[in-house]
Amino acid sequence: MNTDLTPAQLELRARARDLARGPIAANAAEVDRSEQYPWDNVELLRDAGFMGMTVPPTYGGPGYSFLDAALVIEEIASVCGVTGRIAVEANMGAISAILTYGTEQQKSLAAGFPLGGDKPAICITEPDAGSAATEMSTRADERGDSYVLNGKKHWITGGGVSRLHLIFARVFDKSGVEQGIGGFIAVRGEHDGLQVGTREPTLGLRGIPETEIVFNDLEIPKERVLMPPGGFARGFGQLMNAYNSQRVGAGTVALGLAAGAFRVAREFVLEREQFGRPIAEFQGLQWMIADMSTQLAAARSLIHGAARSRGPNDSAFPDPTAAAQAKLFASEAAVKITNDALQLFGARGYSRNAPVERMLRDARMFTIGGGTAQMLRTLIASKELDMKLPQTRDGYTRLASDTKRKKERAA
Numbered sequence: 001m002n003t004d005l006t007p008a009q010l011e012l013r014a015r016a017r018d019l020a021r022g023p024i025a026a027n028a029a030e031v032d033r034s035e036q037y038p039w040d041n042v043e044l045l046r047d048a049g050f051m052g053m054t055v056p057p058t059y060g061g062p063g064y065s066f067l068d069a070a071l072v073i074e075e076i077a078s079v080c081g082v083t084g085r086i087a088v089e090a091n092m093g094a095i096s097a098i099l100t101y102g103t104e105q106q107k108s109l110a111a112g113f114p115l116g117g118d119k120p121a122i123c124i125t126e127p128d129a130g131s132a133a134t135e136m137s138t139r140a141d142e143r144g145d146s147y148v149l150n151g152k153k154h155w156i157t158g159g160g161v162s163r164l165h166l167i168f169a170r171v172f173d174k175s176g177v178e179q180g181i182g183g184f185i186a187v188r189g190e191h192d193g194l195q196v197g198t199r200e201p202t203l204g205l206r207g208i209p210e211t212e213i214v215f216n217d218l219e220i221p222k223e224r225v226l227m228p229p230g231g232f233a234r235g236f237g238q239l240m241n242a243y244n245s246q247r248v249g250a251g252t253v254a255l256g257l258a259a260g261a262f263r264v265a266r267e268f269v270l271e272r273e274q275f276g277r278p279i280a281e282f283q284g285l286q287w288m289i290a291d292m293s294t295q296l297a298a299a300r301s302l303i304h305g306a307a308r309s310r311g312p313n314d315s316a317f318p319d320p321t322a323a324a325q326a327k328l329f330a331s332e333a334a335v336k337i338t339n340d341a342l343q344l345f346g347a348r349g350y351s352r353n354a355p356v357e358r359m360l361r362d363a364r365m366f367t368i369g370g371g372t373a374q375m376l377r378t379l380i381a382s383k384e385l386d387m388k389l390p391q392t393r394d395g396y397t398r399l400a401s402d403t404k405r406k407k408e409r410a411a
């Protein structure tokens, strides 16, 4: 049931479905087994126009909406989570931030990367700054017409394969005074100071490297600083708004994995016979199918709503609460649905020859990466209760004083 999609969107989704269920599905098990980045799939995505599909025509792209991109991503992820993630980062996240806040020169530079087949990388997380992202210690020191970056990120998706990087760092002016957090655009291969460190051996999504990215006197010219309207002082919050598109994308990959696992499990219960009848005839399993289907429909509805939504201040991006709710629900539903799908397969589901085993491992990541389920709940509650999300060590103190001030104003 998709009554709210236009004929063009239905056609786009059908095109993505054909590509997904054809060559991308055929490669999916091998991508997981080999742990190799699927360059062949990237080429297929690029030839289909699914890399850089949200880039506006002014910068050489087709200018599709986030919802259009989500329709494509769900189909791709329903057969291969890794390729789904590539489609997310080629259309959302770093590229959205640059296309919104960048100078004309930055926008033209950045647009060419996903359109040409690159999956841009976003570098925020550090060993001592995960959920507390603002505690990052990578620093950018102003020197002449450049900033010089030093520090280390980890868990960077696409480390060693991505070329375009959007790096978040703590900014210091020439006299060493801290200005806030800024975004820096770097291209791997163009600068000596950007090195790819150790790769993590991951539970799932094994075809895409998660690595450290190390900056040793990485010199970024000032024209490559991504400066949102609030400057460095408000820059982090504004840059993170761009992250809401990536959050919708991550939720969409989770939705796709769940949809793919549901599809194969549904076929299996209709075919597999025990006690002289298809196991689909047992009511306990029918109720599992009903719950899985209901959760899928709810997740899809939240994702589509978030993809269509626009935040209050930065109308280019999805609403932060809608994006958080969609990613939270879709990621938790995906863990449950892929796990139930494995259960429906019995022992066959536990085999590495079954796609549901891979889908469960892949789905497990989405309650962690891009904002954990706990942090998303904190964000949603902070909006509902009109309280500030603590972003710094002293955040809880400030939160209490904000509330006190508000009460005083109201009295």
Ligand SMILES: Cc1cc2nc3c(=O)[nH]c(=O)nc-3n(C[C@H](O)[C@H](O)[C@H](O)COP(=O)(O)OP(=O)(O)OC[C@H]3O[C@@H](n4cnc5c(N)ncnc54)[C@H](O)[C@@H]3O)c2cc1C
Pocket: 121, 122, 123, 124, 125, 129, 130, 131, 132, 154, 155, 156, 157, 158, 205, 210, 365, 368, 369, 370, 371, 372, 373, 374, 375, 378
């Ligand atoms: C596969 C994968 C890909 C990733 N890709 C990228 C990437 O491309 N770029 C990037 O910058 N980062 C990336 N990340 C990092 C990801 O964003 C972080 O893992 C995430 O923000 C959580 O940080 P952490 O792992 O350090 O956990 P921690 O922040 O150490 O959290 C540990 C646990 O404590 C909980 N917790 C922490 N603080 C609170 C709190 N205040 N209230 C309640 N619970 C709390 C968390 O929810 C979690 O359960 C990726 C991670 C994964 C797994």
